[in-house]
Amino acid sequence: DVKVTQSSRYLVKRTGEKVFLECVQDMDHENMFWYRQDPGLGLRLIYFSYDVKMKEKGDIPEGYSVSREKKERFSLILESASTNQTSMYLCASSPTGKNYGYTFGSGTRLTVV
């Protein structure tokens, strides 16, 4: 069964902390994505990567960075967490090609206090 695994379901961090959200996929997909999801706003793209060591900014990259050192792993980094980064974070992956959908992870609910 193919999977996208996010390392934590729930996280509580303090303002100013550096936060790492990890995502691993076992499908050999080229593309990986990080979204945040907030009520009334839907999914908003933070960063994506279409190859190892490659990254592209999404719609809301401010306050975030990413790392993709290996094909299967895509990390989202909050350099200095703030309360407005409290959200549900979703990782997804897809193979290259126009008709392939995304496979999503189960999400990480991050609360910054």
Add this chain to the structure above:
Amino acid sequence: KNQVEQSPQSLIILEGKNCTLQCNYTVSPFSNLRWYKQDTGRGPVSLTIMTFSENTKSNGRYTATLDADTKQSSLHITASQLSDSASYICVVSRKDSGNTPLVFGKGTRLSVIA
């Protein structure tokens, strides 16, 4: 601007009843449209995918329709069950997207009550 609009924002129906969710898009050039189901606290899971030439596609009690001329899609749920309570998200991809991310709607929150 590439956008996907869904309606209604939320919906409450009685168990056993049918319902229809709407999706309008302005994404161009169009490649395909997907419906995802997202249970509370979980990641979205794909229900259907429809390409330009497909008008209807079913997945069990879920039937999706696509009118590429009017740029509208609907998701019809038959004989609803309590487990259908979830958010349903319409997602459209562009023909030239390749690796470019998809365009997401904000979702319809469906609550099925006994």
